[in-house]
Amino acid sequence: MTTSATRQAEFRVGDTLLTAPPGQPLLMGILNAGPDSFSDPGRRSLDELVRRGVSLVEQGAAIVDVGGESGRTDRPPVPVEVEIERVVPVIRRLAEEGVLVSIDTWRSPVARAALEAGARLVNDMTALCDPRLLELCAQTGASLVLCHTRAAPKSAGPRGDGADVLPDVIGLLAELRDRATAAGIAPDRLLLDPGIDVAKTPYQSVRILRQLERLHALGCALLVACSRKDFIGAICGRPPADRLGGTLAAVARAADAGAQLVRVHDVAQVRDFLAVRAALSGAAAVAPDLVLAEELRRQAPPETVASDSLPGRPPSGRR
Numbered sequence: 001m002t003t004s005a006t007r008q009a010e011f012r013v014g015d016t017l018l019t020a021p022p023g024q025p026l027l028m029g030i031l032n033a034g035p036d037s038f039s040d041p042g043r044r045s046l047d048e049l050v051r052r053g054v055s056l057v058e059q060g061a062a063i064v065d066v067g068g069e070s071g072r073t074d075r076p077p078v079p080v081e082v083e084i085e086r087v088v089p090v091i092r093r094l095a096e097e098g099v100l101v102s103i104d105t106w107r108s109p110v111a112r113a114a115l116e117a118g119a120r121l122v123n124d125m126t127a128l129c130d131p132r133l134l135e136l137c138a139q140t141g142a143s144l145v146l147c148h149t150r151a152a153p154k155s156a157g158p159r160g161d162g163a164d165v166l167p168d169v170i171g172l173l174a175e176l177r178d179r180a181t182a183a184g185i186a187p188d189r190l191l192l193d194p195g196i197d198v199a200k201t202p203y204q205s206v207r208i209l210r211q212l213e214r215l216h217a218l219g220c221a222l223l224v225a226c227s228r229k230d231f232i233g234a235i236c237g238r239p240p241a242d243r244l245g246g247t248l249a250a251v252a253r254a255a256d257a258g259a260q261l262v263r264v265h266d267v268a269q270v271r272d273f274l275a276v277r278a279a280l281s282g283a284a285a286v287a288p289d290l291v292l293a294e295e296l297r298r299q300a301p302p303e304t305v306a307s308d309s310l311p312g313r314p315p316s317g318r319r
Contacts, residue, residue, distance in 0.1 A: 009021070009022070009260065010188065010221075011143070011188050011189070011190075011191060011220075011221035011260060011261075012143060012186070012188050012189050013063060013100055013102075013120050013121045013143045013189075014100070014120030014121070014141070014142070014143065015120075016100055016120070018062060018260075018261075020221075020259075020260040020261065021278075021283065021284075022258070022283060023255050023256065023258070023277075023278060023281065023283050024255065024274055024278050024283065024284070025224070025251075025254060025255055025259045025260055025261055025262045025274070026062040026063070026260065026261050026262075027060055027061045027062055027063075027261070027262060027264055027267055027270060027271060028061065028062070028063045028064075028065050028102065028223070028261055028262065028263040028264070029053075029056030029057070029059070029061030029063070029064050029065065029264065029265075029267045030065055030067075030227065030263060030264065030265050031049065031052060031053050031056065031064050031065060031066045031067070031090070032067055032070070033049055033066055033067060033068045033086040033087050033090050034067065034068050034069055034070055034078065034083075034086055046089050046090065046093070049090045050090060050093045050094060050097070053066070053090065053094045053097075053099055053101075054094070054097055054099065056267050057099055059267040059268035059271060060267050060268065060270075060271035061267045062100065062261075063100050063101070063102050063121065063261070064094060064099050064100070064101055064102065065101075065102040065103075065104050065121075065123055065263060066087050066090055066091055066094070066101060066102065066103055066104060066114070066119070067087070067103075067104030067105070067123075068082070068083040068084070068085075068086035068087040068104075068105070068110070069083050069105070071125065071154075071198075073154055073155060075154070076154070077153065077154050080107055080109050080110060083105065083107070083110045084109070084110055084113045084114075087103060087105075087110065087113075087114055087117075088113050088114060088117045089117075091103065091114050091117040091118050091119050092117040092118055094118070095117065095118025095119070096118070100120060100121075101114075101118060101119045101120060101121070102119060102120070102121035102122070102123045102145075103115070103119040103121070103122055103123065104123045104125070105122070105123070105124070106124050106125060106126040106129050106130055106133075106153050107130050108130045108132035108133050108136050111124075111133055111136055111137075111142075112136055115136070115140050115142050119142070120142060120143065121142060121143040121144070121145065121191075122136075122137055122142055122143070122144050122145065123145040123147075124144065124145055124146065124147060125145075125147045125149065125193070125195070125198060126147070126149060126152075126153045127146070127147060127148060127149050127150070127172060127176060128146070128176060128179065129152065129153055131179075134179060134180055134183035134185065135183060137180075137183075137185050137189075138183045138184035138185050141189075142189075143185075143189040143190070143191065144180060144185060144189065144190055144191070145190075145191045145192075145193050145223055146173060146176040146177060146180060146190060146191070146192055146193065147193040147194075147195045147198060148168070148169045148172050148173055148193065148194050148195035148198070149195045149198045149199050150168070150172075150199060151198070151199035155199070163204075164204075164207050165200060165204045165207065165208065166207060166208055166211050166214065169194050169195070169208060169215070170214065170215065170217075170218070173192045173194070173215065173218055174218055176192075177190060177192065177218060177219075177220060187219060187220055188220075188221075190220045190221070191220065191221050191222065191223040191260070191261060192215060192218055192220045192221070192222055192223065193222075193223045193224070193225060194208045194212070194215060194222075194224070195225075196208060196209065196224065196225055196226050196229055196231070196250075197229040197230045197231055202230060202231035202234040202235065205229065205230075205231040206231055206235075209224075209226070209250060209253050209254070209257075210253075212224070212253065212254065212257035212259065213257045213258065216258060221260040221261065222254075222257075222258070222259040222260055222261070223259070223260070223261045223262070223263060224250075224251075224254040224259045224261070224262050224263070225262075225263035226247060226250035226251065226254060226262065226263075226264075227243075227247050227250075227262075227263060227264040227265045227266070228240045228241070228243040228244075228247055228265055229243075229247075229250070232246035232247060232249075232250065233246075244266050244269060247264065247265075247266065247270070248269070248270065248273050251264065251270055251273065251274070252273075252277065255274065255277070
């Protein structure tokens with residue numbers, strides 16, 4: 001792996017210095033506090049969301065990204081007060097549990113409420129549609145994700161034709177980085193996101209991932225949000241929840257390119273994939289005395305139901 005692909009291995013989220021070993025990006029686990037996610041819709045209680053967030057850390061997530069508004073473009077924007085109501089109780093509880101939390105929002109009032117509740121990173125997917133995020137992060141010391149897009153929030157376009165979009169990705173991210181540093185945000189508190197599938201065609205997303213190494217020239221850590229994305233569905237012909245295999249391929253490409261962070265739904269599976277991949281490549285040591293725990297040697301059989309307890313069957317002795 002080239003030096004350029006690994007030189008920005010460290011970045012800061014709040015007071016935490018995070019280090020991504022070469023070829024082993026850290027994981028940002030996705031926690032949807034809204035009911036209309038494109039991949040795992042449904043309403044969940046506060047306790048369920050907190051348990052899910054803690055579980056993501058136990059599975060290997062370094063950061064939990066909490067969002068209260070789906071990026072789906074077939075839904076109208078959520079009112080600010082509703083978004084705050086959804087995310088703040090979850091973030092507060094997770095922060096109390098010691099979880100490093102990111103807030104997935106493009107609006108500064110939501111970001112401010114989330115940071116006050118304990119979030120340490122603002123994940124903005126709109127290329128600073130709300131420029132007040134810069135002042136907010138500079139004042140609070142929060143870290144910031146800068147994402148490439150030319151589309152307005154909750155808008156599907158522009159998508160463009162078959163042209164290679166990477167030059168525009170590099171140009172806009174450089175501009176956003178310069179605006180952020182001019183506002184007083186240190187470069188090691190910035191993460192750059194090329195915006196896979198964000199107002200882009202599957203072809204454009206693939207082209208970006210093929211050339212991802214070129215973004216290291218911008219001098220900031222890279223976040224790749226590739227989990228269950230449309231380009232995977234287009235290639236594999238699968239709906240969002242069935243895109244794990246394609247997601248792992250995209251994660252491998254991000255790891256090869258030296259990305260520091262990948263944003264994923266299936267944290268445990270991605271962690272295992274990266275662990276075995278690192279062991280096989282020699283990037284991670286494998287102890288000569290490594291053994292498999294006995295309880296993991298064989299799959300436990302499924303629980304069986306006693307015939308006497310089957311519906312419609314009377315208990316023994318009462319026929």
